[in-house]
Amino acid sequence: MKTAARLTLAIVTITALLLTSCGPKATPTPTPVKATPIPVEATPTTAPEGITLEFWSMWNEPEPQAAVLKKYAEGFEAETGIKVNITFNGRENQTLLRTALGAGTKIDLMDQDGAPLAGGLMKEGQGYALDDWLDEDAWGEEGRPFGDIFSPGLLEQFQLEGKTYLIPHTLITYAIWYDKRDFAEAGIEALPETWDEFLETCEKIKATGVEPIAQDAGVPFYNIIWFFYLVERLKGPGFLLAAAEDPTGKLWDDPAFVKAAEMERELWDNYVIEGAEGFAWPQGQATLADDISAMELCGSWLPNELKDAVDPEFEWGGLPFPAVEGGEGKGTDIPVVMLDFMVLKDSEYPHEAFAFIRYCLSKENVKIWADETISGVPRKDVDFPDLIADAKVMFDNATAFFDEVDGVVFKHAEYANDVLFPTHDEVFMGRTTPEEFVARMKELTITYWETH
Amino acid sequence: MYKGRTRLIVAFLLPATLLYAVFFAWPALQSLYLSLFEWSGIGEKTYVGLRNFRELLPILEVNVDSQFPFLHPSYRDVFFWPSVEHTLIIVILGGVITFGLAFVLTTVLSSGIRGKKFFRMVIFAPNVVAAIALSLLWAQIYNPRHGLLKNILLRLGQEELAKTPWLGPDRALISTLVAMCWVWVGFNLVLLLAAVDQIPQDLFDAAKVDGANPFQIFTKVTIPLIWDVVTIAVINFSITALRVLEFPFIIKGLQCPPQLYTLAIYNYVLGFGRREPIWRMGKAAAVAVLMQIMVIMLILVFMRLFRRETVEYS
Numbered sequence: 001m002k003t004a005a006r007l008t009l010a011i012v013t014i015t016a017l018l019l020t021s022c023g024p025k026a027t028p029t030p031t032p033v034k035a036t037p038i039p040v041e042a043t044p045t046t047a048p049e050g051i052t053l054e055f056w057s058m059w060n061e062p063e064p065q066a067a068v069l070k071k072y073a074e075g076f077e078a079e080t081g082i083k084v085n086i087t088f089n090g091r092e093n094q095t096l097l098r099t100a101l102g103a104g105t106k107i108d109l110m111d112q113d114g115a116p117l118a119g120g121l122m123k124e125g126q127g128y129a130l131d132d133w134l135d136e137d138a139w140g141e142e143g144r145p146f147g148d149i150f151s152p153g154l155l156e157q158f159q160l161e162g163k164t165y166l167i168p169h170t171l172i173t174y175a176i177w178y179d180k181r182d183f184a185e186a187g188i189e190a191l192p193e194t195w196d197e198f199l200e201t202c203e204k205i206k207a208t209g210v211e212p213i214a215q216d217a218g219v220p221f222y223n224i225i226w227f228f229y230l231v232e233r234l235k236g237p238g239f240l241l242a243a244a245e246d247p248t249g250k251l252w253d254d255p256a257f258v259k260a261a262e263m264e265r266e267l268w269d270n271y272v273i274e275g276a277e278g279f280a281w282p283q284g285q286a287t288l289a290d291d292i293s294a295m296e297l298c299g300s301w302l303p304n305e306l307k308d309a310v311d312p313e314f315e316w317g318g319l320p321f322p323a324v325e326g327g328e329g330k331g332t333d334i335p336v337v338m339l340d341f342m343v344l345k346d347s348e349y350p351h352e353a354f355a356f357i358r359y360c361l362s363k364e365n366v367k368i369w370a371d372e373t374i375s376g377v378p379r380k381d382v383d384f385p386d387l388i389a390d391a392k393v394m395f396d397n398a399t400a401f402f403d404e405v406d407g408v409v410f411k412h413a414e415y416a417n418d419v420l421f422p423t424h425d426e427v428f429m430g431r432t433t434p435e436e437f438v439a440r441m442k443e444l445t446i447t448y449w450e451t452h
Numbered sequence: 453m454y455k456g457r458t459r460l461i462v463a464f465l466l467p468a469t470l471l472y473a474v475f476f477a478w479p480a481l482q483s484l485y486l487s488l489f490e491w492s493g494i495g496e497k498t499y500v501g502l503r504n505f506r507e508l509l510p511i512l513e514v515n516v517d518s519q520f521p522f523l524h525p526s527y528r529d530v531f532f533w534p535s536v537e538h539t540l541i542i543v544i545l546g547g548v549i550t551f552g553l554a555f556v557l558t559t560v561l562s563s564g565i566r567g568k569k570f571f572r573m574v575i576f577a578p579n580v581v582a583a584i585a586l587s588l589l590w591a592q593i594y595n596p597r598h599g600l601l602k603n604i605l606l607r608l609g610q611e612e613l614a615k616t617p618w619l620g621p622d623r624a625l626i627s628t629l630v631a632m633c634w635v636w637v638g639f640n641l642v643l644l645l646a647a648v649d650q651i652p653q654d655l656f657d658a659a660k661v662d663g664a665n666p667f668q669i670f671t672k673v674t675i676p677l678i679w680d681v682v683t684i685a686v687i688n689f690s691i692t693a694l695r696v697l698e699f700p701f702i703i704k705g706l707q708c709p710p711q712l713y714t715l716a717i718y719n720y721v722l723g724f725g726r727r728e729p730i731w732r733m734g735k736a737a738a739v740a741v742l743m744q745i746m747v748i749m750l751i752l753v754f755m756r757l758f759r760r761e762t763v764e765y766s
Contacts, residue, residue: 278617
């Protein structure tokens with residue numbers, strides 16, 4: 001018995017010691033990183049041999065984006081001798097990366113949706129500041145600074161304390177994507193530019209027996225697009241964010257919020273496809289492909305997502321979100337959603353990782369990305385693919401850029417998830433009145449800021 | 453001889469005990485530790501004491517003006533108590549539906565009908581399919597435009613009922629619960645049926661000879677003799693139901709709506725975020741600690757409720 005007890009005690013002690021050594025370690029507070037100035041070179045950096053970059057990507061392996069990234073990796077290795085090892089994690093990439101970084105895994109580069117990335121790992125100090133390298137030549141374009149290739153405002157969108165950590169590779173905006181045939185059949189010759197004209201358009205389409213608006217109402221961040229666009233049209237960019245950030249909740253007393261909720265409720269009650277609240281994504285957008293509904297407010301990824309589901313005669317059009325008469329925002333203000341690269345702070349080869357980003361964003365490679373993934377691209381000298389050509393027109397004509405949900409997701413992810421999205425869904429789907437919605441938002445905003 | 457036997461017992465118990473300590477007890481203690489901190493999962497932890505629990509548990513600041521003070525989501529956390537409510541509905545109502553159906557089917561299948569093995573296999577079949585596939589299947593069944601359920605109701609002349617958005621905010625939980633019970637019934641049926649099959653036939657014959665009707669045989673003979681198995685099945689079901697995640701998380705597609713939040717889902721959302729990086733690992737750990745307490749309390753209640761004298765038969 002004594003021997004067994006001693007044996008047991010010894011094994012448990014050893015195990016406890018092992019567990020202690022595996023416990024969470026205190027991680028030093030991230031300090032701002034100063035990039036070492038690198039001389040501008042006309043030719044790509046020639047790195048020491050044997051470097052392999054670890055790139056964790058948000059795409060799934062069967063997706064066309066993954067295929068293109070693999071091509072980039074092969075081409076980059078052929079030109080520089082630097083190998084790029086890509087791990088395709090899917091949309092949970094940032095979450096997986098966070099855990100991996102905590103476990104000490106060495107990762108050099110990642111990509112993800114810009115707003116969540118900016119509000120996540122970038123805000124946690126895990127990014128590498130790239131400002132000192134933005135003047136390096138764009139890949140294959142001697143004398144042209146890399147930073148110059150982007151449409152104006154894109155690099156600044158997610159800067160943190162004036163520093164650039166994110167480099168976009170895909171550009172998206174939210175628009176009303178529609179079937180031109182339905183519009184023609186309804187006798188709509190001119191596209192609506194104001195909210196009243198848009199409602200008339202919906203009425204004409206409804207008269208033809210087609211449901212005007214498809215909506216995957218089970219997706220909160222699809223529903224909120226109506227609201228944040230309407231608030232922007234009424235009060236200009238930044239107002240929703242200001243209300244979200246107001247700890248007194250007083251900004252929610254502004255009548256614009258009730259008005260925005262009333263406007264989208266009119267849409268829901270009269271023009272959104274019946275049964276929308278019961279859809280499980282992507283059943284809502286499938287009604288567009290099935291010619292049951294005529295249009296959907298969604299990101300410019302929608303035509304690509306549905307391209308194999310629509311019939312060959314389907315004619316895609318992108319309608320800018322209409323202006324509201326008397327509103328402070330313009331009908332040419334657009335939200336910008338970007339998918340971005342980020343070099344990790346603890347990368348052993350940050351400059352090589354940046355060189356890979358420059359390679360991916362060469363003019364030739366960006367054309368490949370646009371054509372093979374049917375995506376909008378951030379280079380101002382490369383067109384969007386024909387399927388989403390209307391989105392490019394919106395970017396070219398834009399009078400202001402604002403972030404999705406006016407920056408609330410980027411800056412206050414928990415507020416967006418806990419307060420804004422669920423409360424908005426209630427009013428959007430007719431379960432509360434606009435007045436109750438605004439009162440609730442005010443109450444929850446005050447409560448939220450008491451504990452955050 | 454006695455010493456040798458003790459050593460043998462310790463030697464056999466030690467690996468399981470160590471595994472349990474390393475993979476269950478230690479992480480549970482770490483959760484408790486983590487729940488006292490504010491931590492995003494990366495970087496430094498900040499000690500906040502019981503703040504995470506104070507955000508979750510409104511009992512310290514009851515709003516007496518509300519009709520439902522403990523469930524009215526105007527407190528510091530809008531999702532925790534609704535998640536508790538949803539979880540309890542799944543456990544209690546789901547348990548009643550699951551075991552009610554399992555008992556009925558057990559009675560039918562053990563009555564001597566032909567094709568007993570075939571029916572058992574068919575009813576158990578959903579348990580061998582991945583939860584993701586089943587969720588997607590039921591999402592299609594509930595499709596308000598083309599779903600199987602809608603088409604059946606239309607054929608039955610129920611046009612108004614056919615328009616019901618089964619996965620809308622008002623019905624998503626119950627609709628998802630029905631789908632989950634459809635899976636759970638099979639597993640529990642197999643357990644109960646196996647237990648019933650062990651009962652010697654002459655006990656049933658003796659009861660019939662004594663004039664017992666089928667209901668009396670079921671309540672006075674069958675249930676007492678399989679009580680141990682029923683207890684284990686109920687406890688196992690309760691634990692499974694308490695920590696259910698995948699079915700309600702996936703059934704609506706891109707994002708799980710708050711109407712389907714269970715404690716496990718809310719725990720996941722807090723710690724790992726959705727598209728929005730919430731990353732409140734400390735608060736997620738606090739939810740996990742509260743879940744552990746709930747499980748322990750539930751097991752103690754069940755063990756008390758289900759305690760009875762062991763019935764033996766040869």
